[in-house]
Amino acid sequence: MxxxxxxxxxxxxxxxxxxxxxxxxxxxxxxxxxxxxxxxxxxxxxxxxxxxxxxxxxxxxxxxxxxxxxxxxxxxxxxxxxxxxxxxxxxxxxxxxxxxxxxxxxxxxxxxxLGVTDVGAYFPHSVTYHPTCHSLRMLGVADRPERLLKSVRGIRLVPLSGAESCCGFGGTFALKNADTSSEMLADKVRAVQASGVEVLTAGDSSCLMHIGGGLRRLDAGARPLHLAEILASTEEEPWSATP
Missing domain, CATH: 3.40.50 (Rossmann fold)
Structure with missing residues (x-):
């Protein structure tokens, strides 16, 4: 189409x-x-x-x-x-x-x-998905991102505990309510660590920036990567989980 x-x-x-x-x-x-x-x-x-x-x-x-x-x-x-x-x-x-x-x-x-879920992607890595607040609650994207991810060849999609909980970013919320934001982030980072994955994905760079910062400070191993980057990945353009 x-x-x-x-x-x-x-x-x-x-x-x-x-x-x-x-x-x-x-x-x-x-x-x-x-x-x-x-x-x-x-x-x-x-x-x-x-x-x-x-x-x-x-x-x-x-x-x-x-x-x-x-x-x-x-x-x-x-x-x-x-x-x-x-x-x-x-x-x-x-x-x-x-x-x-x-x-x-x-x-x-x-x-x-476009009416597609299989976009021809190839990504042979373990991945967990964080549904961001605006996409989940304001737009109601529901399981669309996960349907797209499940159609990616080679992927191992791992459920994220407490996935629908906010990561604590919320734009200026993280600045105005830093202590609360940090506690929410800590919960999310623990959940990502517990999943044991190579990659954390989401549909918003803002949330990935926030969670990714928490993961890097703990040297947690999981790397943040936007949904678009996974869906664009192919065998011809291999991606490495090593930063």
Missing amino acids: SVRVALLGTCLADTLYPGVLKATLRLLERLGCTVDFPAGQTCCGQMHFNTGYRREAADLASAFERAFAGHAVVVAPSGSCAGMVRHSYRRLPGFAGTLPDKTYELSEFLVDV
């Missing part, structure tokens, strides 16, 4: 994790999509919205609408950014855009729009 899509880069992927964007691009093109990357895109405004700066968030939402004008489908490798556009934009003062109805988190787009 050939679909023309606009790729929402997200702040974290654009500035810290460009590999996530490259993997998303490779994956979408491998599945026959034509991918645009609007150069005028900036922050979706989630940080501003969550900390009470609604006017500033509304300005960013308007800029977002202008950047993606004319695109019928917007895909984001982030449940939190997709959730911001699809749900929170509607709560902004004066917002009357059309993007909320056109924006999809990556796993939603693959399963619901």
